[in-house]
Amino acid sequence: MIKYRRILGESERGDNMGDLATKLQEELTCETVFKIGGIGIAESTVITWVIMAVLLLFAILMTRNLKVDHISKRQAAAEFIVVKLNSMVEGMIGKENRKFVPYLITVLLYIGVSNVIGLFGLKPPTKDLNVTAALSIMSIILIEAAGIQKRGVKGWCKNFAEPIAIVAPINVLEIFIRPLSLCMRLFGNVLGAFVIMELIKQLVPVVLPLPFSFYFDIFDGLIQAYVFVFLTSLFIKEA
């Protein structure tokens, strides 16, 4: 892709199509911000660090001097958030898979925050295909590990031949299709919302972007975070 970009940059492109192509290309490539010992650190990684720092600070601030009785308002809010998120994810994944709940809540918070971080002028990490690919690979490893843990290696292999042996190839393909569709769904949604917002901003810069921004930046981002976690938990449940 980077090679292609160089060729594109060298050739003379006066037409609008080429302009749009280069602009999209710029949005798609994750820029390397700086290097540590020859390893390039991408922009999405740095923004992920920012999100991690914000979430960590929030968590530390909310959970300082916790008490059993006479709780402060802050502790009540923290307890409310934790209980709500716990019950929501546990409702999706079922009581028997409770051990996966903390991981799923972490992913939910990360994707949720990174989808709405565009409002603060930062580039959402989920607009980088590598980030969503990493998230979905983590998901599929967790799903298959849960399946092996539940059924044992033999049972897990046998499970591919369910309900009849002839569908085994399709079941094997599913291992690759699931992460691909998880990854592309998140990436496509975030990028699509971004492209549409840019077009609207070019068309009418005042007032009109506001309701669209509310839908595309906030609502769609949170829904996608929910959908990602929901699908992962559904796959874990039936693994």
Place this chain on the structure above:
Amino acid sequence: MSTLIAIGAGIAVLTGIGAGIGIGIATGKATDAVARQPEAEGKITKLLLLGCALAEATAIYGFVIALLCIMFLG
């Protein structure tokens, strides 16, 4: 050449029709179900979200293909 690419990208995005019809039907049925059984709203909403996410994926694939068309052929 770029006209042809634009047409191709437009055709790829036509996958949105299927997703739109699918989500429309799903939402209509969900509304129906909630009207019949308001107490089952939580479960229905969950299923509706799942169905919408799966149906919407086809539209997203079309969008990604259109994007790839513009980027790699444009």
